[in-house]
Amino acid sequence: MLEFIRSDLSEFKAYTPHPTGVPGHTESAAPLQYDQLDTNENPYDLPEDLKQKLTWHYTQAIRANRYPDGGHGQLKQAIADYVNESINADLPNISPTQISVGNGSDELIRSLLIATCLRGEGSILVADPTFSMYGILAETLGIPVVRVGRSSATFEMDLVAAEATIARSQHPPVRVVFVVHPNSPTANALTDHELAWLRSLPANILVVIDEAYFEFSQTSVVTELCQRPNWVVLRTFSKAFRLAAHRVGYAVAHSDLITILDKVRLPYNLPSFSQAAALVALQNRSSLLPIVTQLLQERDRLFQALTTLPDLQVWPSDANFLFMRLRQPANPDVITQLHAQLKAEGTLVRLIANGFRVTVGTPEENGRTIDRLKTGLNQAANC
Numbered sequence: 001m002l003e004f005i006r007s008d009l010s011e012f013k014a015y016t017p018h019p020t021g022v023p024g025h026t027e028s029a030a031p032l033q034y035d036q037l038d039t040n041e042n043p044y045d046l047p048e049d050l051k052q053k054l055t056w057h058y059t060q061a062i063r064a065n066r067y068p069d070g071g072h073g074q075l076k077q078a079i080a081d082y083v084n085e086s087i088n089a090d091l092p093n094i095s096p097t098q099i100s101v102g103n104g105s106d107e108l109i110r111s112l113l114i115a116t117c118l119r120g121e122g123s124i125l126v127a128d129p130t131f132s133m134y135g136i137l138a139e140t141l142g143i144p145v146v147r148v149g150r151s152s153a154t155f156e157m158d159l160v161a162a163e164a165t166i167a168r169s170q171h172p173p174v175r176v177v178f179v180v181h182p183n184s185p186t187a188n189a190l191t192d193h194e195l196a197w198l199r200s201l202p203a204n205i206l207v208v209i210d211e212a213y214f215e216f217s218q219t220s221v222v223t224e225l226c227q228r229p230n231w232v233v234l235r236t237f238s239k240a241f242r243l244a245a246h247r248v249g250y251a252v253a254h255s256d257l258i259t260i261l262d263k264v265r266l267p268y269n270l271p272s273f274s275q276a277a278a279l280v281a282l283q284n285r286s287s288l289l290p291i292v293t294q295l296l297q298e299r300d301r302l303f304q305a306l307t308t309l310p311d312l313q314v315w316p317s318d319a320n321f322l323f324m325r326l327r328q329p330a331n332p333d334v335i336t337q338l339h340a341q342l343k344a345e346g347t348l349v350r351l352i353a354n355g356f357r358v359t360v361g362t363p364e365e366n367g368r369t370i371d372r373l374k375t376g377l378n379q380a381a382n383c
């Protein structure tokens, strides 16, 4: 119908942000009643006192008629200080010139793609199952996506296939490898073997290591960035820091790459209020982040409870979510039915890669997850 639209986009399947709560739909108020365990957010809202601080900041310090700080100066400094906290004092520190801030890490993923692969100059490599945004954003830009698999037991990447695929893909060559550390939806951190392979990649391939779940895994490769100009680490305020509504992510890399990322992004990509929210969160991290410990305890409790269910295979997790599959799905519809049933009862989980990705919620939510999965699996077994 729209003859001016690029031909490849008509086939294109967009990311579904929340499968429920379609705007304008009669269900639009419904997500509030659900246990929203399908997008790996922190179950706890920003505490009231920090919201008050932000409100004060909006009234007193933000001039709505003025553009935001397009250089993100104060925020970059605060992020650098935070990143450096986890870097041993005798290693080189990260400076604000090594940080770029995005409207969510999604924006940074897109900037990285624009900076590397456009004009037919490159394709990207991902190991499925993984975070779907890399492929989706690449495709909207007309960038080819090459995919390899993972071990079905451990979800380690198939490095032999990856190596062969890179050798084979010449038109265009693979310019970026995207990995998540720990991976979503499977929750496994990169192994030494995988890290060694990433280190072995040549300088003309960019390695993107997405550490969206760093605060939960406490494992990071930022200390290696000074030796590796072809590596970039992505992080976000959307998960542990409870700021998904504000859309703030950041990239840490060699300052030359950061300069390029800042060149291709929109000049005022991050609203003043979001910059203020991220700053407030960082300034109050000593009170905000301890919740991570509680969520990890809840994760372990959820894991223990779910591993006792004989029909379910649950994988260990380095993040704030669990990945699970049915052991012997008699027929492939069972998991879809179970997913729908959980939703009908009020628990939203992500149906992905023939399994469920379930976010760790509050103790009450996790209790309901356990009960509803138990009941659902019993019913499935009896039919």
Ligand SMILES: *Cc1c(COP(=O)(O)O)cnc(C)c1O
Binding pocket: 040, 103, 104, 105, 106, 107, 131, 180, 184, 210, 212, 235, 236, 237, 238, 239, 244, 247, 248, 249
């Ligand atoms: C949640 C998540 C992000 C965060 O994206 P934002 O755009 O910053 O909200 C990035 N990468 C992965 C793998 C994620 O799971």
